[in-house]
Amino acid sequence: MGQTTLDRETDSRRSVLGRAFDILECFTDGEPEQTIGSLCAKTDLPPATVHRMLANLAEWGAVERAARGRYRLGMRLWRLGWGVPGARTLKDIARPYLVDLHAACGELTLLASRDRDQVLVTDIIAGNAEARLQRLPRQLPMVGSAPGAVFLANIDPEEATRLVGSRGTVGFQFWQQMAEIRRNGVAVSRGGKPGSAAWVAAPVFDGAGAIRSTICVVVPTERLNAVGLSRAVNRAARAVSQGLSVAMPSAS
Template identity: 40%
Template sequence: MVTDSERSDPTRESSVLLRGLAILGCFDSPMPVITASAIVKQTGLPPATVHRILTILIEGGAVERVSRGSYRLGLKMWRLGSSVPQARVLRDVALPFLEDLYETTHEVVHLAVRDGLETLYIEKISGRGAVSVTSRVGRRLPLHATGPGKVLLAYGPRDVFDQLVARGLPALTPQTITDPDAIRRSIAEIRRSGYALSREESSVGTASVAAPIFGSLREIIASVSVVVPASTFNPWTLAPVVRAVALGISRGMGAPSR
């Protein structure tokens, strides 16, 4: 039983909050539903502690119980995430351009940002006839394995590449580039051309063109891409269109015209 003194103990309250954040962090995965046992394994917390904190998160609307022992993020977390100022402004500015890109290509269109050493997809537009991809809003993939990620890597802080190599470069498909020197050459080419090409590096049967989106300080803040079937991939046609869309979004975000 928790006493009044324990409830008012700042150290204990901080500990509970950190444990709650650790549990919420477990939902940061491609799988939308996770089990309590998986949370225990990922966090190293005792099962009783995980169960108690999950109960609190469910009462607060941050987590939903899907079935016995299985959970997913609640709508409250989605609403909070959607209200983050930078992401909200970026999506609001980018959406008309993304819709134009979709209407021009009728293929999968992505808007992505860098989150640590990963590509985070924050918007996706797709139609029934578009190529099948595994991406979804909120999904994260390694920077080196995606077109948008390589763009973010090419124009981002130089130490991010070193951190990525130190962590390891997993292969998502047989075509994923995992050699550091090859990725370094790819990054140099992206900076020269202004766009990234990716063929079957993140999913078999797909190819993409991605371009950088810059902010008011000429810093990279996101990347935009279009994904097409690898069998019909024509980068020389797609690249100018994707670059034009990226330029339009950049100007909308206050980037200098030059």
């Protein structure tokens, strides 16, 4: 049977919505400002479509003009995101511990949460010096990053296998590394050369015992004290997990 008029209209609306999200997601890859040309390159949409979608998104307040020919996310979209109860609760609980951790170790601390097959940095305590020293990506790969490894170690093995896919080898060594992360409570990634960033990440669990986010410290490789930072990050993550358990208890 062919599609009805209602079916075609529904597919059309879904297509428009999908294109809008494709455009909005381009602003989360570490480049807060985009041009029509860059959006076309990333979405494979024609310039006329991108121009029309940007006009509609700007009218709604989801994007705004940053400079001549450049766009950025609008404040209305940020307000909607901040209104998500779970995200707001997590950030509210984690922020004091991120501040304390930064004060204790003097290094950049952050909250990194999963977004499908990647990890997004959702909060940072840096201090002016560290903010100038390091340009951290807002978006991290699930495979090859310390917070990504923490998620892979604490989710269902079948899902972890799917996420790794062609980007890594899922064999005995991989599962051994995942078991070690669960046993130690942290994942550590060391930069390859002096001045590069080393990461220490620990999991944050919700009231049901599922991984919800990660607490991380980022430090220049030459200043990495893996043992001391692992303990500090682990303590902070456990405290945030306890806060989430109280604020959002699991259903009985």
